[in-house]
Amino acid sequence: MFKAIPYENISTYKDPISLFNEDGVVLVRDKEKGKVNPITIGWGSIGVLWGKPCCTIFIHESRYSKHLLDEEDFFSVCFLPKEQKKMVAYFGKFSGRDVDKIKESGLEVVDGDYPFLKDSELVIFCKKVGQTKFDESKISLPDIKNWCQQSGVHSIYFGEIVKVIVRDEK
Numbered sequence: 001m002f003k004a005i006p007y008e009n010i011s012t013y014k015d016p017i018s019l020f021n022e023d024g025v026v027l028v029r030d031k032e033k034g035k036v037n038p039i040t041i042g043w044g045s046i047g048v049l050w051g052k053p054c055c056t057i058f059i060h061e062s063r064y065s066k067h068l069l070d071e072e073d074f075f076s077v078c079f080l081p082k083e084q085k086k087m088v089a090y091f092g093k094f095s096g097r098d099v100d101k102i103k104e105s106g107l108e109v110v111d112g113d114y115p116f117l118k119d120s121e122l123v124i125f126c127k128k129v130g131q132t133k134f135d136e137s138k139i140s141l142p143d144i145k146n147w148c149q150q151s152g153v154h155s156i157y158f159g160e161i162v163k164v165i166v167r168d169e170k
Contacts, residue, residue: 001167001168002123002165002166002167002168003165003166003168004163004164004165005164005165005166006164007046007053007124007161007164008053009164010046010122010124010164013121013122013166014079014121014122016045016046019044019046019079020041020042020043020044020045021042023040023041023042023085023088023089023092024040024041024042024044024057024077024078024079025038025039025040025041025077025078025079025080025088025091025117026038026039026041026057026059026065026069026075026076026077026078027075027076027078027109027115027116027117028065028068028069028072028074028075029068029072029074029115030068030096031068031071031072035100035102036102036109036111036115037064037065037068037096037101037102038078038091038096038101038102038105038117039059039063039064039065039091039092039096040088040089040091040092041057041058041059041077043057043058043154044056044057044058044077046124046161049129049130049158050129052129052160052161053160053161054126054129054158054159054160054161055077055124055126055158055159055161056156056157056158056159057075057077057156057157057159058154058155058156058157059154059155059157060151060152060153060154060155061133061152061153061154061155062152063095064095064096064097065096066155068096069128069131069155069157070131070155072128073127073128074113074114074125074126074127074128075114075126075128075157075159076114076115076116076123076124076125076126077123077124077126077159078116078117078120078122078123079120079121079122079123080117080119080120080121081119081121084107084119087105087107090104090105091105107119114126114162114163116165120167121166121167122164122165122166122167123164123165123166124159124161124164125161125162125163125164125165126159126160126161126162127159127160127162128157128158128159129158129159129160130157130158131155131156131157131158132155132156133153133154133155133156134148134153134154134155134156136148136149136153
């Protein structure tokens with residue numbers, strides 16, 4: 001069972017500074033196939049953009065999910081319990097192009113405009129309001145710039161937070 005909370009209360013349940021160090025899982029729908037694809041993310045933040053509560057996520061240019069996010073208006077960011085750490089890693093290792101990661105994981109999706117993983121402890125539902133790409137020429141840290149030159153850059157997606165839910169232990 002889940003309950004909705006104001007986005008301002010996320011810190012009551014999870015530390016917003018370390019939130020994305022725990023590895024979130026972004027769910028986005030493949031409009032063509034109708035299925036939901038999860039991807040592990042390790043970079044993100046929550047805050048305010050254009051006067052709206054926003055969640056910002058970063059997806060590598062080579063990822064299948066990047067293509068899906070480019071085409072979709074909605075996504076959800078799910079934070080699973082620590083016992084699901086292996087599953088979070090699995091979602092980052094395999095491509096939705098090649099495998100149905102939801103089916104293979106055995107996890108259940110609660111479907112709707114904003115699909116999410118039923119096992120989540122915290123879910124942030126977002127309406128995409130913008131996206132851009134890192135300009136590696138503007139990165140000033142040499143080690144990060146070098147990493148981007150070798151590995152490629154990430155796209156940045158800005159999602160207006162439309163709802164936050166947490167697992168209700170009652």
